[in-house]
Amino acid sequence: MGNDYLKSKDDLIEELEALRGRINDLEHCQAAHERLEDALLQGEEAQRRFSGQLSTLVEITNELSTAESVDALCYDAVHLARGKLGFDHIGIWFRTDNPNTIVGTFGVDEEGKICDERGKRWRVDPNSPEGRVLLSREPLVLEDASLKTSRRGGAVSRGTQVFAAIWDGTQVIGHISTDNRGRARPVTEHQCELLRLFGAAVGYLYTRKRAEEERKNLILELKDALANIKTLKGMLPICAHCKKIRDDKGYWNRIEKYIEDHSQAEFSHGLCPDCRKELYPSLPSVEDIP
Known part of the structure; x- marks a missing residue:
């Protein structure tokens, strides 16, 4: 009878230890579950915050476009x-x-x-x-x-x-x-x-x-280039003898000066073949030089 009593007591102690172990396991599981819930909540909050930031990014992009x-x-x-x-x-x-x-x-x-x-x-x-x-x-x-x-x-x-x-x-x-x-x-x-x-x-x-x-x-x-471009239009009064042109103010100018003042053209002077022969008949032409 005594041995049965002691055996039952040992069994109870074992069961108690096992129960304590299960309680500890449950407490650990509960803590892990709470940590998981916190992580999920934080993740959801971070995702909501990120979604809000993405919406803000769209607004900022629209603002920067102006x-x-x-x-x-x-x-x-x-x-x-x-x-x-x-x-x-x-x-x-x-x-x-x-x-x-x-x-x-x-x-x-x-x-x-x-x-x-x-x-x-x-x-x-x-x-x-x-x-x-x-x-x-x-x-x-x-x-x-x-x-x-x-x-x-x-x-x-x-x-x-x-x-x-x-x-x-x-x-x-x-x-x-x-x-x-x-x-x-x-x-x-x-x-x-x-x-x-x-x-x-x-x-x-x-x-x-x-x-x-x-x-x-x-x-x-x-636009600046176009503003600087000058064109010649209309009837130009030109002297039949000296070839001077009368400007808008009534002054007679050499044809070169008039064109330079009214365009972007520039002149270099030389002699055409006919004038060379008339002025310098003894001077050979380029074609005649061997």
């Missing part, structure tokens, strides 16, 4: 990317006629202010993030780097830079970049995709705006 010039387009792109897309630091650079050299437009400095970088030129290292985008045509490059957080103090912090290609439809014509300087949060996949899409929009608008400016400049040049 920019009056290439410079205005680049300035507004930096301004709107900060204010509406959440990129604190952003810069836009374009390639020059030298494929290894890029020129700045506008960007955001260490103090968070928009700065004019149009006078800056930079030679691209093919192995740098910029080189991989511009020369190797990678659409997007992430790079861990030491980033300055203060222009005055020279303080630096570790962070991530993201470079996205700017396309004209077929060629990489520049890059747009951002970083998480001053933020503890890592750069997300959605932010990278948003930057890539923004770069594509800027590239399209930049290419179109440059074509518009070139067309306007060409039209102005043509």
